[in-house]
Amino acid sequence: MSSPSAVRRPPYADSVLITGASGLLGRALVAEFAAAGFSVLAQYRRHAGEDGERVRWLRGDFASARGTAGFLRRHRQALVSCRHVVHNYGPIEERPTAGLTGAQLASAFQAHVLPALDITRFLLARAPLRSVLFIAFEDTGVMRPFLKVLPYAVAKNGLLLVGLSLAAAHPGVRVNVFSPPTLAGAAIRHPRVRPAAPEEVAARIRRIVQGRASGRHYRWAAPRHRDRQGDRHG
Numbered sequence: 508m509s510s511p512s513a514v515r516r517p518p519y520a521d522s523v524l525i526t527g528a529s530g531l532l533g534r535a536l537v538a539e540f541a542a543a544g545f546s547v548l549a550q551y552r553r554h555a556g557e558d559g560e561r562v563r564w565l566r567g568d569f570a571s572a573r574g575t576a577g578f579l580r581r582h583r584q585a586l587v588s589c590r591h592v593v594h595n596y597g598p599i600e601e602r603p604t605a606g607l608t609g610a611q612l613a614s615a616f617q618a619h620v621l622p623a624l625d626i627t628r629f630l631l632a633r634a635p636l637r638s639v640l641f642i643a644f645e646d647t648g649v650m651r652p653f654l655k656v657l658p659y660a661v662a663k664n665g666l667l668l669v670g671l672s673l674a675a676a677h678p679g680v681r682v683n684v685f686s687p688p689t690l691a692g693a694a695i696r697h698p699r700v701r702p703a704a705p706e707e708v709a710a711r712i713r714r715i716v717q718g719r720a721s722g723r724h725y726r727w728a729a730p731r732h733r734d735r736q737g738d739r740h741g
């Protein structure tokens with residue numbers, strides 16, 4: 508892992524919006540991007556951090572399309588300077604597949620895909636956007652049964668398709684998807700996989716944002732359980 512001091516700093520304060528910035532990975536992302544010289548717009552819902560020279564906290568609730576629209580409206584002035592966005596917000600919830608309802612599936616889709624798409628569209632239309640990164644999870648793109656986190660998996664796979672499709676539709680903007688591993692300190696984690704430190708994962712994400720590629724799905728590691736049922740979160 509390269510230390511923040513070893514990274515190539517942008518010549519000016521490149522502005523990045525990080526959603527879910529007050530969470531486990533979000534806080535590591537805020538520290539990583541601020542240390543690399545970015546000007547960070549950090550979205551939170553309840554747990555704001557402290558504003559600083561390079562970090563500004565923006566409150567937003569993405570539970571409904573109205574909430575996302577309100578976030579975009581209230582913070583419009585700050586957001587229109589954004590050159591990068593990391594769609595890190597993406598709640599996980601366990602729901603046994605055997606009793607799953609359509610409403611629960613739709614609700615996961617609302618939580619993950621709609622805010623990411625609406626925020627991206629807003630920035631594409633108004634900001635000097637250079638890159639968009641969607642955060643998925645380790646089994647994104649893996650076709651297997653899910654017994655506990657099917658809504659989450661469906662939504663994250665939706666994000667993968669949205670990311671790859673936006674990359675093709677907007678050749679002037681780099682759009683990628685990154686699938687992180689289980690994080691050390693996460694509430695829901697794979698029982699047999701060594702979790703990765705959020706700081707290491709954040710450094711990898713910063714390198715992707717500063718890279719040149721578009722239309723890629725980056726993984727932390729190859730999925731381990733392609734052929735088995737009920738693994739990871741099940």
Ligand SMILES: NC(=O)c1ccc[n+]([C@@H]2O[C@H](COP(=O)([O-])OP(=O)(O)OC[C@H]3O[C@@H](n4cnc5c(N)ncnc54)[C@H](OP(=O)(O)O)[C@@H]3O)[C@@H](O)[C@H]2O)c1
Nearest residue numbers: 527528529530531532551552553554568569597689690693
């Ligand atoms: N944790 C893992 O092991 C793991 C593994 C693979 C992929 N991922 C993915 O990595 C990303 C980060 O995960 P994480 O574990 O760091 O997340 P987390 O700790 O659960 O963070 C949740 C974040 O989302 C915000 N939030 C919650 N409800 C919200 C709402 N209704 N509207 C707007 N913001 C809301 C929280 O804000 P407040 O705290 O201020 O309320 C917080 O900033 C997610 O996309 C996740 O799916 C995580």
